[in-house]
Amino acid sequence: MAYQLNVNGQAMTADVDPDTPLLWVLRDTLGLVGTKFGCGVAQCGACTVHADGAPIRACMTPIDVVGDAQITTIEGASALPVGARVQKAWSELDVAQCGYCQPGQIMSATALLSQNPSPTDDDIDVAMAGNICRCATYVRIRAAIKRAAGQEA
Amino acid sequence: MGIVQNLTQGFSPSRRAVLAGGGAGGLILAFSFAGKGAAADAPAALNAYVQIAPDGIVTIVSKNPEIGQGIKTSLPMLIAEELDVDWANVRTVQADNDPVAYGRQFAGGSMATPLHWEQLRQVGAAGRAMLMAAAAADWGVEVASLTTEPGVVVHAASGRRAPYGSLAAKAATQTAPELRSLKLKDASAYRIIGQPTPQVDTAAIVTGQPLFGIDMRLPGMLYAAYAKAPVFAAKVASVDLSAAQGVKGVRKAFVVEGGTELDGLLPGVAVVADSWWAANKGRQALTIQWADHPTSSQSTEGYAGQARSLVAAKGGKTLRSDGDVDAALAASAKTVEADYFYPFLSHATLEPQNCTAHFHDGKMEIWAPTQLPEPGRQLVAKTLGIAPENVIVHMTRCGGGFGRRLMNDYMVEAAWIAREAGAPVKLVWTREDDMRHDFYRPAGFHHFRGGIDASGNITAWANHFVTFGEGEATARSAGMAPTEFPAQFLDNYKLDVSMMPLGVPTGPLRAPGSNAIAFVVQSFIDELAHAGGVDPVEMRLRLLGKTAAAGGQGGLNAERMAGVVRLAAEKAGWGKTTLGPRQGQGIAFHYSHLGYFAEVAQVAVADDGTVKVEKVWVAADVGRQIINPLGALNQIEGSVIDGISEMYGQITIKDGQVEQANFDTFPLLRIPDAPVIETHFIKSDNPPTGLGEPALPPVVPAVTNAIFAATGKRVRSLPLNAAELAAG
Numbered sequence: 001m002a003y004q005l006n007v008n009g010q011a012m013t014a015d016v017d018p019d020t021p022l023l024w025v026l027r028d029t030l031g032l033v034g035t036k037f038g039c040g041v042a043q044c045g046a047c048t049v050h051a052d053g054a055p056i057r058a059c060m061t062p063i064d065v066v067g068d069a070q071i072t073t074i075e076g077a078s079a080l081p082v083g084a085r086v087q088k089a090w091s092e093l094d095v096a097q098c099g100y101c102q103p104g105q106i107m108s109a110t111a112l113l114s115q116n117p118s119p120t121d122d123d124i125d126v127a128m129a130g131n132i133c134r135c136a137t138y139v140r141i142r143a144a145i146k147r148a149a150g151q152e153a
Numbered sequence: 154m155g156i157v158q159n160l161t162q163g164f165s166p167s168r169r170a171v172l173a174g175g176g177a178g179g180l181i182l183a184f185s186f187a188g189k190g191a192a193a194d195a196p197a198a199l200n201a202y203v204q205i206a207p208d209g210i211v212t213i214v215s216k217n218p219e220i221g222q223g224i225k226t227s228l229p230m231l232i233a234e235e236l237d238v239d240w241a242n243v244r245t246v247q248a249d250n251d252p253v254a255y256g257r258q259f260a261g262g263s264m265a266t267p268l269h270w271e272q273l274r275q276v277g278a279a280g281r282a283m284l285m286a287a288a289a290a291d292w293g294v295e296v297a298s299l300t301t302e303p304g305v306v307v308h309a310a311s312g313r314r315a316p317y318g319s320l321a322a323k324a325a326t327q328t329a330p331e332l333r334s335l336k337l338k339d340a341s342a343y344r345i346i347g348q349p350t351p352q353v354d355t356a357a358i359v360t361g362q363p364l365f366g367i368d369m370r371l372p373g374m375l376y377a378a379y380a381k382a383p384v385f386a387a388k389v390a391s392v393d394l395s396a397a398q399g400v401k402g403v404r405k406a407f408v409v410e411g412g413t414e415l416d417g418l419l420p421g422v423a424v425v426a427d428s429w430w431a432a433n434k435g436r437q438a439l440t441i442q443w444a445d446h447p448t449s450s451q452s453t454e455g456y457a458g459q460a461r462s463l464v465a466a467k468g469g470k471t472l473r474s475d476g477d478v479d480a481a482l483a484a485s486a487k488t489v490e491a492d493y494f495y496p497f498l499s500h501a502t503l504e505p506q507n508c509t510a511h512f513h514d515g516k517m518e519i520w521a522p523t524q525l526p527e528p529g530r531q532l533v534a535k536t537l538g539i540a541p542e543n544v545i546v547h548m549t550r551c552g553g554g555f556g557r558r559l560m561n562d563y564m565v566e567a568a569w570i571a572r573e574a575g576a577p578v579k580l581v582w583t584r585e586d587d588m589r590h591d592f593y594r595p596a597g598f599h600h601f602r603g604g605i606d607a608s609g610n611i612t613a614w615a616n617h618f619v620t621f622g623e624g625e626a627t628a629r630s631a632g633m634a635p636t637e638f639p640a641q642f643l644d645n646y647k648l649d650v651s652m653m654p655l656g657v658p659t660g661p662l663r664a665p666g667s668n669a670i671a672f673v674v675q676s677f678i679d680e681l682a683h684a685g686g687v688d689p690v691e692m693r694l695r696l697l698g699k700t701a702a703a704g705g706q707g708g709l710n711a712e713r714m715a716g717v718v719r720l721a722a723e724k725a726g727w728g729k730t731t732l733g734p735r736q737g738q739g740i741a742f743h744y745s746h747l748g749y750f751a752e753v754a755q756v757a758v759a760d761d762g763t764v765k766v767e768k769v770w771v772a773a774d775v776g777r778q779i780i781n782p783l784g785a786l787n788q789i790e791g792s793v794i795d796g797i798s799e800m801y802g803q804i805t806i807k808d809g810q811v812e813q814a815n816f817d818t819f820p821l822l823r824i825p826d827a828p829v830i831e832t833h834f835i836k837s838d839n840p841p842t843g844l845g846e847p848a849l850p851p852v853v854p855a856v857t858n859a860i861f862a863a864t865g866k867r868v869r870s871l872p873l874n875a876a877e878l879a880a881g
Contacts, residue, residue, distance in 0.1 A: 002316065017430075020430050024428060033361075034361020034362065036341070037367065037581070040815075042505065087360065096221075096355060098554075100553060105360060131824070132503065134555075136795050136798065136822065137790070139830055
């Protein structure tokens with residue numbers, strides 16, 4: 001069936017089965033491939049997007065429950081003031097190795113800093129523990145979050 | 154096709170290239186220049202790697218696959234340095250698979266730096282020489298009177314200056330110079346090499362642009378899911394395809410007969426649909442009966458039982474025997490005997506295996522995240538019965554490699570399915586497919602016997618290694634070299650090997666062999682040190698002080714290794730740091746991929762046995778020059794955490810099948826458990842070597858040795874078992 005979606009501030013339509021995860025609607029139907037498939041069971045966080053500003057795992061979010069939530073993907077992150085700051089910090093520290101998980105990391109970090117502009121290390125651990133980086137760039141992820149928060153180490 | 158260009162940019166000059174005495178590296182420096190007569194504003198190609206546009210923008214090709222090791226940045230840096238251009242004016246593109254133009258293209262063995270350090274600087278210098286020759290001809294002056302500043306040829310005597318962009322077309326017609334005749338810059342003149350340089354794809358990564366194999370899209374593309382037997386290489390006995398064909402969006406479902414080679418096309422059922430979700434739903438709707446397979450009785454438990462029997466039988470083939478181990482053990486003041494084990498591991502690249510293929514006009518065109526494109530091309534050609542020249546492989550960025558994508562099984566699957574489907578097809582594996590159809594780091598068993606004299610010196614070392622293989626053939630990545638440390642550093646040394654058959658595919662995992670061998674060797678050295686009452690750092694320096702007669706493991710230089718051992722110990726405050734209860738430091742070193750690494754880990758073990766790695770000090774000697782310090786540190790930090798991560802997970806086999814399927818049962822380390830890492834380099838006067846792997850192996854025994862220091866409990870088996878490390 002046809003779903004009316006709001007993605008990155010734009011109205012979009014997707015004609016898919018109700019059980020189709022938001023992840024595959026974004027990637028295959030709408031061509032927004034920045035959101036990544038990693039595990040399919042909300043274990044790795046590579047598919048993290050925002051629904052009304054809150055981080056969700058798109059791989060386990062059926063399109064049928066999205067409703068009129070405003071979805072923000074990595075492609076729309078630059079339009080968020082915090083998102084742009086996070087991306088800048090990620091670039092300056094060159095966080096990525098392979099880069100595959102980083103859209104999800106950036107979306108989780110952006111959600112964290114939007115809620116909590118001055119996170120402690122424990123806050124970072126809690127907010128980011130759901131995002132696996134197989135290349136293990138965790139040292140720089142932590143440093144980039146602090147940089148984006150203006151707490152240069 | 155903007156997305157396609159963004160993904161692969163298809164730069165393949167060989168069709169217009171003329172091989173000019175390429176040699177082993179297959180360098181092409183002369184062209185049958187197709188640019189002649191082209192538009193005046195077209196970029197001119199100076200060689201297979203360098204194009205310069207009239208506006209001065211320099212395009213440099215990166216020949217090797219990018220898997221997160223930063224090669225798409227570091228190799229072009231070498232060329233740009235000697236070409237003498239501003240890095241800001243450089244654009245890099247990924248080469249297609251093109252062995253004629255580029256020689257061997259692969260991501261493996263941390264080999265790119267040692268193989269290309271000289272060669273690609275020479276390529277850059279050759280381009281610069283051609284630009285200078287063009288300017289000399291224009292101005293009627295001697296080449297020797299010219300110099301360059303970044304992007305500009307300068308004639309100091311007359312004050313004339315010509316930007317590279319204005320010279321490129323003429324330079325492209327110059328005869329390429331003999332590479333060995335070129336004088337390369339002195340390191341003190343480097344402007345690019347040695348500068349912390351962000352990856353060239355960073356902007357695209359942080360904004361989610363299409364880069365990876367899985368991001369590939371073609372007009373009219375369909376999506377595929379492929380079901381294979383849980384027992385490796387079992388055939389399809391029966392299946393009702395209509396169950397899949399009834400799922401909305403499914404176009405086609407069919408059986409692939411496949412073969413028996415574990416790294417080739419294995420039997421299965423393919424489902425092709427309008428979307429991947431539909432394809433996978435169709436696949437899940439299938440009930441497949443798999444044929445019986447001879448390896449379906451194998452299990453992790455069974456392997457362990459066989460290994461115990463083989464150790465007890467004291468058999469095995471002797472790979473090396475120096476001196477008389479048994480006599481030396483009998484004469485030792487103390488002896489230690491220990492059994493070690495490490496499990497199978499999965500690569501678990503975060504981007505699951507995937508590949509896009511399109512059979513058109515008699516050609517099979519492939520877009521693949523692969524670490525080894527040419528063997529993939531050959532595999533596809535052979536399996537599908539297509540001439541190799543009609544198989545084209547474009548390389549995409551890989552969402553991790555770690556050795557998994559040295560196999561091209563997913564590439565041949567995509568090619569087969571695409572030809573059968575009659576449309577472009579993107580095959581995407583689920584995580585479960587990926588974890589249950591990997592080429593696993595082989596498990597291994599080691600029975601050690603060691604002796605020490607009254608002064609605590611090691612007098613004898615015997616290792617009975619039980620691994621996998623049949624007849625004379627060791628399973629892939631399951632062997633151990635007879636030169637492995639401490640061979641050649643001890644008078645009495647013995648290595649025996651026994652093998653048992655295995656139905657599970659194995660393959661190289663980052664620092665193959667070393668990622669397991671370092672654990673057992675450096676742990677057993679620690680056991681002997683403690684047994685002899687010798688400090689673990691001192692014991693290692695004593696061993697390394699006995700300079701090996703024949704150089705030791707693959708040319709291991711004991712002095713360089715002793716240097717990093719001393720540095721790591723010093724930086725960690727070894728023996729001088731006040732540690733709390735159940736807190737400890739451990740040290741280990743390992744030589745692999747030409748790199749010298751010693752690492753000290755500091756751990757705290759909670760009363761419930763949970764291990765927290767607090768900090769790791771890394772001392773590294775990879776030669777005189779770090780090409781990109783920003784990437785180098787990232788590789789080391791990633792390797793260290795990757796190694797720690799490998800201590801928590803395992804792949805187990807039951808009924809011939811892998812039991813784990815996703816990250817809930819095969820955990821990877823997450824940010825709360827990442828330690829602080831401090832890295833120090835020794836810039837020894839040696840050529841630079843690679844950093845993708847050698848920092849990983851020592852961290853595993855550094856941690857287990859630290860656990861011993863903290864708890865008095867020796868970890869002889871991985872993964873870590875908290876119950877065994879609990880207090881009391």
